[in-house]
Amino acid sequence: MLYYLVTALYVLCCLTMMLVVYLQQGKGGDIASAFGGGSSQAAFGARSGATVLSRATAICAILFMVGALALGIIGKRGPSSVLGGRSPLTQPSTPATVPPTKAPVPAGVPSVPANSNAPAKK
Numbered sequence: 547m548l549y550y551l552v553t554a555l556y557v558l559c560c561l562t563m564m565l566v567v568y569l570q571q572g573k574g575g576d577i578a579s580a581f582g583g584g585s586s587q588a589a590f591g592a593r594s595g596a597t598v599l600s601r602a603t604a605i606c607a608i609l610f611m612v613g614a615l616a617l618g619i620i621g622k623r624g625p626s627s628v629l630g631g632r633s634p635l636t637q638p639s640t641p642a643t644v645p646p647t648k649a650p651v652p653a654g655v656p657s658v659p660a661n662s663n664a665p666a667k668k
Contacts (some may be wrong), residue, residue, distance in 0.1 A: 549620050566599055
């Protein structure tokens with residue numbers, strides 16, 4: 547149950563972050579600023595104050611990372627059923643042990659005596 551709640555909140559956070567990023571205005575990434583034709587002396591353009599959209603992007607990014615970690619931790623706990631209870635973990639069944647059988651001996655190969663302590667026949 548908790549997994550589905552966190553997943554729903556995570557998807558909502560992802561959709562909100564996409565919307566906020568798409569609504570932001572570009573930072574002047576035209577061809578003139580790529581070759582030093584920008585009007586500002588700063589390395590990455592003029593510094594402006596943080597807008598509501600940039601703060602919302604930062605908050606959504608933090609929630610995105612926390613949500614990914616939470617889903618990873620909750621997902622490692624094991625399988626759960628749809629009704630919210632944990633399904634019992636079962637031990638893997640081991641196959642019944644079968645005594646080894648002797649391989650067939652090809653024709654023309656002498657067989658090994660059953661009793662190796664017996665004297666060999668001459």
